Amino acid sequence: MKGILKLAYKLLVNDKAKFSALLIGITFAVFLMMFVTSMFSGVLMHASSTILNIGAPLWVMDPAVETVSNSIGMPDYVLDAVRSMQGVKYAVPLYSGGALVKLRDGTYQSVTVIGLDDTSLYGRPELTAGKIQDIYAENGFIVVHDAEFSKLENPHLGSEFELNDYRGVIVGIAKVATSGLYGLPTLYTTYERAIQYIPNPRYTISYVLVEPKSESDIPRIKKQVEALGYRARTKEEFMQRTADFFVYQTGGGTNMLIMMLISFIVGLSLSGQTFYTFILENLERFGALKAIGEKSRDLVAMILFQATFTAFTGFGLGIGMCVLSIVLAKARLPSYAAMITFSNLAISFGMVVVIAGVSSYVAIRRVLRIEPFDIFRG
Amino acid sequence: MPRIAIQASGLVKWFGEGEAKTMALREVSLEAQFGEMVYVVGPSGSGKTTLLSVLTGILKPNAGKVLLEGSDIWGLSSDQLADFRLGKIGFVFQDYHLFPRLTTAENAAIPLILKRKPWNEAIQEAVKYLDVVGLKNRAELPPVKLSGGEQQRVAIARAIASQPDILIMDEPTASLDGDTGVAILSFVQKNVLNKDRCIVVVTHDDRIYKFATRILNMEDGRLKGSEKSAA
Numbered sequence: 001m002k003g004i005l006k007l008a009y010k011l012l013v014n015d016k017a018k019f020s021a022l023l024i025g026i027t028f029a030v031f032l033m034m035f036v037t038s039m040f041s042g043v044l045m046h047a048s049s050t051i052l053n054i055g056a057p058l059w060v061m062d063p064a065v066e067t068v069s070n071s072i073g074m075p076d077y078v079l080d081a082v083r084s085m086q087g088v089k090y091a092v093p094l095y096s097g098g099a100l101v102k103l104r105d106g107t108y109q110s111v112t113v114i115g116l117d118d119t120s121l122y123g124r125p126e127l128t129a130g131k132i133q134d135i136y137a138e139n140g141f142i143v144v145h146d147a148e149f150s151k152l153e154n155p156h157l158g159s160e161f162e163l164n165d166y167r168g169v170i171v172g173i174a175k176v177a178t179s180g181l182y183g184l185p186t187l188y189t190t191y192e193r194a195i196q197y198i199p200n201p202r203y204t205i206s207y208v209l210v211e212p213k214s215e216s217d218i219p220r221i222k223k224q225v226e227a228l229g230y231r232a233r234t235k236e237e238f239m240q241r242t243a244d245f246f247v248y249q250t251g252g253g254t255n256m257l258i259m260m261l262i263s264f265i266v267g268l269s270l271s272g273q274t275f276y277t278f279i280l281e282n283l284e285r286f287g288a289l290k291a292i293g294e295k296s297r298d299l300v301a302m303i304l305f306q307a308t309f310t311a312f313t314g315f316g317l318g319i320g321m322c323v324l325s326i327v328l329a330k331a332r333l334p335s336y337a338a339m340i341t342f343s344n345l346a347i348s349f350g351m352v353v354v355i356a357g358v359s360s361y362v363a364i365r366r367v368l369r370i371e372p373f374d375i376f377r378g
Numbered sequence: 379m380p381r382i383a384i385q386a387s388g389l390v391k392w393f394g395e396g397e398a399k400t401m402a403l404r405e406v407s408l409e410a411q412f413g414e415m416v417y418v419v420g421p422s423g424s425g426k427t428t429l430l431s432v433l434t435g436i437l438k439p440n441a442g443k444v445l446l447e448g449s450d451i452w453g454l455s456s457d458q459l460a461d462f463r464l465g466k467i468g469f470v471f472q473d474y475h476l477f478p479r480l481t482t483a484e485n486a487a488i489p490l491i492l493k494r495k496p497w498n499e500a501i502q503e504a505v506k507y508l509d510v511v512g513l514k515n516r517a518e519l520p521p522v523k524l525s526g527g528e529q530q531r532v533a534i535a536r537a538i539a540s541q542p543d544i545l546i547m548d549e550p551t552a553s554l555d556g557d558t559g560v561a562i563l564s565f566v567q568k569n570v571l572n573k574d575r576c577i578v579v580v581t582h583d584d585r586i587y588k589f590a591t592r593i594l595n596m597e598d599g600r601l602k603g604s605e606k607s608a609a
Contacts, residue, residue, distance in 0.1 A: 003491040003500060007484075014479035288475035291436055293464025294492050295457055372436045375471060376427045376548055 001301065004294075008302035009309065011282065018281075021274040022310045023317060026355065029267025030318025030348050031325075036259040037344040038322060040252060042337035046181035047246055048239040050096060050114065053176040054123035056209035058218060059238050060091070063231045066245040068238065069112075069182070071096050073203030078230060082208050085224045087217025092117035095194040096206040098184070101152065102162035109151050111163075112186045115194025122209055125188060130157050130172030135190060142172035144186040146179035147335030163187075166197045183335055264351050271314070272359040275307065279363040283370055291372035303363050311356035315349060382448075383544055383576035384410040384433060389442035391428055391599075402428040403439065404599040412543070413573040415566075415589060418580045420596035426580045427548070429596065433578070434467055434546055435459045447543060464492055468537030472549040474529050476521040482532050483508060483517040489540035507535040510569060527558035531565070538570055545570065547579040556585055563589045 013019050045052070050068045051059070060082055062072035082091040095115030100108045116124055116135075124132055125144060134140050141163075143155055152161065159170040168187075180186060189197075195204045210232065212218050218234060225232035233241065247253035279286075286299060322340065329336045391403040402425045410416045418426050431437035433444055435451045444451050446466060454462060468489070476485045487504035491497065508514050511531040513524075521529050530550065537545055547566070551559030563579075563586040571577050579590070587593060595602040 001494070003494065003497045006497050007480075007488070007491055010484065011477060011479055282477070284473070285475050285477055288469070288471055289488070289492070290460075291434075291463070291469055291471075292489055292492065293460045293462075293467075295460045298492070373427075373431045375475065376431055376436070 001298075004298050004302060005305050008305045011302075012278075012306045012309065015278060018274055018278045019310070022271050022278070023314050025267055025270030025274060026311055026314025026352060027317040027321065028270070029263045029355065030315050030352060031321045032263035032266065033260055033348045033351055034318060034322035034340065034344055035325065035338070036256055036263070037347055038326060038338045038340050040256045041341050041344060042339040043181060043252065044239075044243045044246055045178055045339050046335075046337045048242045049176070049178040049180045050112075051235055051238050051242070052178050053125060054094065054114075054209065055235070056094075056123060056207075056211070057235055058210035058212055058221060058232050059235070060208035060210060060225050060230055060232045061206075061238075063229075065231075065241075066249070067242045068096070069180070071206035073201055074205045074208070074230065075203045076205065078228065079205055079208050081228055082210060082221075082225065085221055087213050087220045089211040089213045090120070091208050091210045092120055092122045093191050093205045094123065094207040094209050095191050095198075095204065097194070097198055097200070099163055099198050101168070101185075101187075103153055104161070105153070110184050111152070112180055112182075112184045113163075113194050113198060114186065114188045115191035116188060117209075118190045118192050121190075122211075125174035125176050127172045127174050130170075132172065134171035135188070137169070137171055139167045139169045140171040140189065140193075141168045142174050142188040143170050144176050144179070144188070145173050146176060146186070147333075148179060148183055148185040151183075152185045163197050164199065168197075179335055181337065260347070260351075264355070267351065267355045268358060271310070271355055272362065275310070275359040276362055276366070279303070279366055283366065284375055286367050287370040287372050287375040290370070291375055296368055299367050300364050303360050303367060307356040307360035307363070311352045315352045318348065319345070380411040380413070382409055383412045383414075383446065384408070384578070385445040385448075386433060387443050389429070389432055389439045389444070391425075391432055391437065391439045401599050403432065403442075406442070406599070406601050408594060408601060410576050410578060410592075412576050413571070414591040415571050415577040415579065417587065417590040417593040418578065418596055419582060419584075419587070419593055420602075421582070424596040425599040426596050428599075430546060430548060430578070430580050434469070434544075435463055464489060464540065466543050468540060468542035468545045470530070470533045470537045470545070470547040470550055472552050474521070474533040474553075476529060476532055476536075478520055478522050481518050481520060482513060482524065485521060485532055486535040486539050488536055493540060504535065504539050507539045508532070510538070511535045511565070525558075526554050527562060530554060530558075530562050534562075534566065534570065543575055545575060545577040547577065547581075549581055549583075550579060551581060551583045551586055559583060560585055 062074060065072055079093050097113055099111055099113050101111050102108055135142055155170045157170055161168045212221055222232045326338045387407040389403045389406040393400045393402060420426055432439045483501050483504050486508055487500040490500035490503055505514060505517050508517050511534055513528060513531055516524060521532055567589045
């Protein structure tokens with residue numbers, strides 16, 4: 001069988017024009033599919049950046065909250081009520097909001113401000129410069145060194161700025177797992193300072209972060225929070241809810257589906273057509289092989305091998321191209337939202353398998369129909 | 379005592395049904411012995427190709443029997459028949475049907491590869507047969523770089539690479555000029571035909587009749603009789 005597969009391989013790759021066309025078709029389709037799904041995954045991950053960076057296992061929020069960046073303030077009693085619930089180890093408030101920073105050159109820059117619980121600093125970022133206790137210093141803020149850092153004029157420890165006519169001082173520089181979706185720099189401070197500096201509506205708690213005593217307590221806490229008229233969502237549920245918002249309520253999901261469909265059609269039409277032409281061109285020779293004594297199953301194995309080899313090579317090239325594009329884009333635009341996930345890979349792989357399957361099915365049908373007698377008839 | 383390579387009796391084959399029914403073979407019987415080069419000649423549409431296909435297990439007759447080296451080939455399963463063809467019959471097709479993207483050696487090695495010989499071994503053996511047909515120095519070239527006569531010789535090398543007992547040549551001179559065609563058949567007679575091999579040639583090229591041991595005339599699906607070649 002090895003020799004027959006080598007024969008199939010040589011027939012395929014020695015026809016350089018067709019093999020190139022086949023590879024281009026599959027590669028381009030995989031590239032398109034990977035790129036669009038990676039971009040979407042990146043957007044979804046960046047949209048959930050606060051959830052990931054804070055890392056709390058359970059988030060209490062207003063039932064109408066759809067994404068982490070669009071919080072709805074809750075009254076203080078919610079925090080007290082949650083703290084008194086069975087199964088809760090501890091609960092802390094979190095402020096999440098936006099503000100305008102006046103820079104030294106007189107321009108303004110929108111920022112995201114995260115206010116951490118004054119007592120515990122729960123959800124604090126990892127510092128790369130400065131000390132966390134300095135956050136309690138007068139006007140102390142920690143700035144996240146992410147892709148948006150330069151928008152605050154590359155601040156350093158001791159840099160000053162103005163936030164709603166309040167003086168702010170950078171006392172720490174932090175790194176986080178993921179930067180935000182909207183291209184805004186992030187400042188961390190204490191909860192009390194955040195609600196003092198930023199004009200707020202009546203209720204100021206954006207989220208109550210809960211640490212359950214054990215994982216089995218989560219359903220019980222959820223029920224109690226629901227009885228209170230609010231919702232408790234695990235980190236994963238909150239990320240999923242954020243993702244669902246972008247998928248179903250922004251048109252992003254539809255656009256992605258359309259792009260996926262286009263990738264599939266491009267791949268199938270280009271590669272399927274080329275593979276079929278390749279088979280048609282060699283049809284008489286396949287017939288001759290049958291006449292010589294090749295069994296139908298060997299011919300099927302040859303065609304399947306050719307289709308699989310092309311599909312996997314194109315898949316690899318497509319992934320490589322996508323990775324290269326993302327790396328290049330991120331080198332130029334550090335906040336570029338694209339991320340390759342196992343799901344993206346699985347979707348693209350599935351598409352390639354379908355393209356290879358359909359192409360080989362059509363080709364196999366054609367080859368099995370050719371009669372060696374037709375070869376004699378010329 | 380001559381050994382019989384091909385023994386066919388009462389072969390009947392038709393195509394289509396009802397008014398469209400066309401009789402291709404009408405009660406055809408023939409015998410060919412090892413060491414013979416038998417020509418089947420006749421006008422187009424006389425049934426030569428159908429006869430060839432029936433004799434080689436490619437086209438099933440509606441009636442009749444074909445014994446190749448004593449085996450009733452139409453009693454074999456399709457896999458057994460494919461193995462039988464691969465092991466016992468060599469084919470030289472009218473249009474050669476060489477793979478243009480493979481080298482000459484790889485083309486000649488195809489029956490050996492189909493017989494599951496390791497690739498390198500098959501190529502080495504094929505080169506020996508290319509040497510037999512005088513094309514050893516062309517082993518690495520693709521067939522498209524060869525002349526028509528050379529391509530025909532590659533097809534012959536491929537056909538004899540599996541050392542078949544029966545060699546079938548379908549219109550071997552149809553794509554060649556007169557001199558090349560004569561040279562090829564002369565070569566086959568001298569170098570390929572031997573006492574353990576039977577060669578059946580279908581042709582209408584009377585310039586090569588002189589190489590035949592025996593010529594069978596076909597007309598309208600019937601063998602009209604045979605004659606010995608002048609050679």
